Amino acid sequence: MSKVFLCKADELAPGEMKRVPNEEVGDICVYNLEGTFYATADLCTHATASLAEGDIDDDLITCPVHWGQFHIPSGKAVTFPCERDLRTYRVELEGDEVYADLSAEAEEAASDDSSPI
Numbered sequence: 052m053s054k055v056f057l058c059k060a061d062e063l064a065p066g067e068m069k070r071v072p073n074e075e076v077g078d079i080c081v082y083n084l085e086g087t088f089y090a091t092a093d094l095c096t097h098a099t100a101s102l103a104e105g106d107i108d109d110d111l112i113t114c115p116v117h118w119g120q121f122h123i124p125s126g127k128a129v130t131f132p133c134e135r136d137l138r139t140y141r142v143e144l145e146g147d148e149v150y151a152d153l154s155a156e157a158e159e160a161a162s163d164d165s166s167p168i
Contacts, residue, residue: 070103096135
C-alpha cells in the first residue's frame with residue numbers, strides 16, 4: 052500500500068478542496084463534502100487544468116477551463132466536454148490527518164452499480 056498524507060482535517064472546511072503535489076501519481080485534489088473527504092486526480096481528463104481551481108456544486112467538481120463536471124465520490128465524468136472519468140483514491144482518516152491510499156480506488160468508484168448523481 053502506498054499511503055500519502057493529504058492534509059489535516061481542519062484545513063478544509065465543508066465545500067472546500069485543495070491540490071496536493073505528488074510525484075508518484077501526479078497532483079491529487081482532496082475535497083471535504085459535508086465532512087466526508089474524497090481524493091481524485093487533480094488534472095481534468097479533458098484539458099490540462101487543475102480541478103482544485105474549479106468550483107464545487109453539491110458533489111460535483113466543475114473544471115475551470117471548459118466547465119465540464121465530474122462526480123467527486125465516483126470520479127465519473129458527467130458533463131460534456133469531459134468524457135473520461137477521473138482516477139479516485141481511497142481516503143483514510145487517522146486522528147485528524149487525511150491520507151490517500153494510492154494503491155486503491157475509492158470504494159464508490161470501484162463499484163459497478165454506482166450512479167454519478
